[in-house]
Amino acid sequence: MDKKKMLEMLNKALTMEHACYIRYLTHAAVLTGPYAEPVATRLKEIGQDEAGHAEKLRDRIVALGGTPTLEVEKAEGMMATELTKILAINIKEEESAIQMYQTILKEIPHDQETLLFETVEHILTDEMEHLEELTRLKG
Numbered sequence: 001m002d003k004k005k006m007l008e009m010l011n012k013a014l015t016m017e018h019a020c021y022i023r024y025l026t027h028a029a030v031l032t033g034p035y036a037e038p039v040a041t042r043l044k045e046i047g048q049d050e051a052g053h054a055e056k057l058r059d060r061i062v063a064l065g066g067t068p069t070l071e072v073e074k075a076e077g078m079m080a081t082e083l084t085k086i087l088a089i090n091i092k093e094e095e096s097a098i099q100m101y102q103t104i105l106k107e108i109p110h111d112q113e114t115l116l117f118e119t120v121e122h123i124l125t126d127e128m129e130h131l132e133e134l135t136r137l138k139g
């Protein structure tokens with residue numbers, strides 16, 4: 001495993017997680033329409049999952065001798081107040097998160113870097129659950 005490349009990938013994932021956390025909480029705050037309240041509650045919970053992912057990534061970055069980034073991925077085009085639009089945005093973002101973590105996972109040797117591997121795998125599983133849930137909410 002190329003440590004420098006791995007740190008770059010993990011920090012890129014961290015900038016994305018920062019944005020995910022902000023996006024879910026913002027969407028939860030502005031959401032209007034039928035079922036706004038229960039959906040907003042669920043979006044807030046997903047936002048907390050994303051904050052947890054960021055925390056795990058920071059720990060792995062430090063363990064690898066790196067410095068966790070403060071950067072936040074650009075949020076252009078991410079604002080919406082209507083449920084269908086909010087779901088569409090987050091479905092797309094979850095899909096790209098899944099892709100990103102699948103790429104990272106392929107670079108980690110499971111037997112030598114078990115903790116890192118299983119941490120990323122756990123995050124990937126969460127993102128898959130998020131995608132499944134948002135897709136179901138979309139109907």
Ligand SMILES: [Fe+2]
Nearest residue numbers: 017020050053
């Ligand atoms: Fe995440």
Ligand SMILES: [Fe+2]
Nearest residue numbers: 094126127130
């Ligand atoms: Fe997610």
